[in-house]
Amino acid sequence: MRTGSVTRAGPHYGRPMTAIEVRSESESRALRGIKWSRDPADVLPAWVADMDLVPPAFARDAVADLARLGDFGYSRHHTEHLPELFAEWQARHHGWSPDPAEVVVFNDVLHAIAQSIHLLTDPGDGIVLLTPIYPPFLKALDGGFRRLVDVPLDPDGWRLDPERLAAAIDDRTSAILLCSPHNPTGRVFDAEERAAIARVVVEHDLLLISDEVWGDLVHPEARHRPMADLGRDLDGDLGNQLAARTITISAASKTFNLAGLRCAVAHVGSKPLARRLAALPPHALGAVGSPGAAAAGACWTVGHEWLASARSFLTDRRDQLAKRLEDDLPAAGYQLAEATYLAWIDLGPYDVGPEPQEWLLERARVALSPGGDFGPGGAGFVRLNTATSPELLDRILDRMATALAAV
Ligand SMILES: Cc1ncc(COP(=O)(O)O)c(C=O)c1O
Incomplete structure (x- = not known):
């Protein structure tokens, strides 16, 4: 079990726990x-x-410690460790080592999606969705006056058809909002589908907003691959070019059953997006509450x-x-x-x-x-x-x- 910088910096996240408890x-x-x-x-x-699973004891303890001390003042303590803990979690579970300096903390996944769309696309722009799709993705477009570029998955296996994707892009298409793994079908896109997305993103210079909140909950026969880490899978420089156009959004909320605590992170590989995010007044990014950050930090430290x-x-x-x-x-x-x-x-x-x-x-x-x-x-x-x-x-x-x- 790692102890590392978080222990050095103060918070104590308790002992790992393996037993799953399910509520009656x-x-x-x-x-x-x-x-x-x-x-x-x-x-x-x-x-x-x-889930009807009880969230793990180390997550509940992290929140209980704050409650016991009444430690509810303004705090950066737990939030500032999240980028590093997220990076370590990704490296251990998905073989991806994002630079913590490129990770931004958001209140929730949809908040990061909304800011990305708002900052890097214009009203009237087309945004690709692979349907059927998690309903808030459809709402994310309406609210921002963006246009749905619908790319239906093939109902026979819910595969992405590379030709259909390529044919759907027009010159006012500016982003792909990807859900990987995919809600609701449970698909984990394979190497061919990932490469097709990479080619289209790079060829048309699109923003790839990759919601990978389900990445940890993969069944044994599949393997989640972060879209920002396809360098060694793809020919030439395609993976790097893709990473430079990608924002990867994740959270501990699905994996550890913490949705009510509201905390997410985003790795911003796209420099134009990073610049625009950095220029925002801090309140436009919101501020995660310490319970959400403490629980996510605990999970990414001892949740293996x-x-x-x-x-x-x-x-x-x-x-x-x-x-x-x-x-x-x-x-x-x-x-x-x-x-x-x-x-x-x-x-x-x-x-x-x-x-x-x-x-x-x-x-x-x-x-x-x-x-x-x-x-x-x-x-x-x-x-x-x-x-x-x-x-x-x-x-x-x-x-x-x-x-x-x-x-
Ligand atoms: C694909 C996807 N993105 C985002 C979310 C919302 O995550 P959160 O509320 O933790 O930000 C969900 C919730 O089910 C989801 O399925």
Whole structure:
């Protein structure tokens, strides 16, 4: 286990912990977060991307230490270590060694995305999205008066078609907003797809905004590769040229179940973007609260073993879901996710309308995310969050299977 500069600088992050704890239904219902409190008490929620795993003890301790001391004054203490801790985490888990001096701390992932779009693209510019896509990406464009350049993934395997991507770019296209690994499909883009993105970005001098918040939660058969670190994978200087046009955004929020704490980081490889960010008044970057920064710092310092346990737990849930769909919902379309704890499921064959989640909420009392929110082509799909106990996942699937068997 590393101790390193953070220990030297003061904060103590406790001992690593490997055991995964999953909340029971009654423990989850006692929480005030939106996942378990939005719907009536007879509904089982599997929608928003919060896990039913208890966040690790070292993250809770980091917040509890601040609370115990009442250490709530203005503070830079935890925030200023995050760039270095993020860089060390990336090096250990993904083989990428970003320069901490190029890492900026943001309040959340979408904040970094919004600033990048605002600072480096103009109203009317086209921004590429690979649809279906995490719904706030679509909103990120509307709010900034940017134009959607829709590049649908191929529904047979959710692959990126390089020709479709190249053909979609026009001279007012200025950025690709990439979700890698991909929410909702769980794809981990392979070498060919990554190279296709790199070629288009460099050829058209685009900004690549690479949201890699799911990068740690990859199943064993896939490997996440940061887009800013493709130097050794790509021919010639293409990787370096790509890195010089990329902002990589990440957080501890998905990996360690900390979304309510609001803290993210971005590695800004694009010099024009870095210059514009540096010129902003500090308040335009926001200021992360010390609990979020302390928890993220703890996770990136001692979270290695916990992550290994969480990944194995989540792979078991994914496999459980795949088996249950095959056995009990055989008409549902599902392609095994390579990453995330999300399942993108086509319920079109059951013919319960374009919004199957509404039908299922009413008849099965399960709450799923509506496919239509994920952009063009999402009608008839649902997104199901599998990060719960095996028992609850079975109950959710029992309810769906019973209701859908009746149609
Ligand atoms: C692709 C993607 N980006 C960003 C976020 C939001 O992350 P945060 O709220 O931690 O900033 C999510 C949440 O599910 C996500 O799936």
